[in-house]
Amino acid sequence: MLIAKVTGSMVATQKVEAMKGHKLLVVEPYRVDPQSRDRLVTTGRSMVAVDTVGAGEGELVVITQGSSARLTPETKSLPVDTVIIGIIDSVAVGAKRVYQKESQ
Numbered sequence: 001m002l003i004a005k006v007t008g009s010m011v012a013t014q015k016v017e018a019m020k021g022h023k024l025l026v027v028e029p030y031r032v033d034p035q036s037r038d039r040l041v042t043t044g045r046s047m048v049a050v051d052t053v054g055a056g057e058g059e060l061v062v063i064t065q066g067s068s069a070r071l072t073p074e075t076k077s078l079p080v081d082t083v084i085i086g087i088i089d090s091v092a093v094g095a096k097r098v099y100q101k102e103s104q
Contacts, residue, residue: 003040003088004029004063006055010048018078023051025084027063032093039098040091049082050075060099062086 008026012019027049030040040060052074055061061084069083070076091099 001062001064001068001085002029003031003091004049004061004084005042006057006059006061006084007046008057016079022074022078024048025051025055025057027061027082027084029063030060032098037093037098038096047082049084050078050080051084053084053087055084055087060088060091060101062088 004027006025007028010024010026012024025048026046028046029043031043033039033041049061049063050069052072053061063082063084065082069080070078072083072085075083087101088099089101090097
């Protein structure tokens with residue numbers, strides 16, 4: 001599993017039948033800053049993920065890739081490589097909180 005930020009959405013009007021009705025989001029994986037270990041920083045990559053939890057742009061999410069992406073009830077028969085499986089509320093590294101979702 002990886003931490004990622006939803007940076008956008010994708011619309012594909014032409015796609016295989018099994019993918020119709022599935023929300024596609026652009027996500028950017030993040031990691032703990034290796035020098036300060038007090039914040040999350042981007043890895044500089046982007047990918048498309050199937051959203052199974054109702055995530056929105058700007059949210060930090062948990063993604064899984066590869067064969068694990070096809071193990072959710074929503075994706076078990078889909079040709080997917082990346083799926084959003086959770087929306088993150090907070091991240092702590094050691095005793096330090098490096099991310100806290102803003103209250104709505």
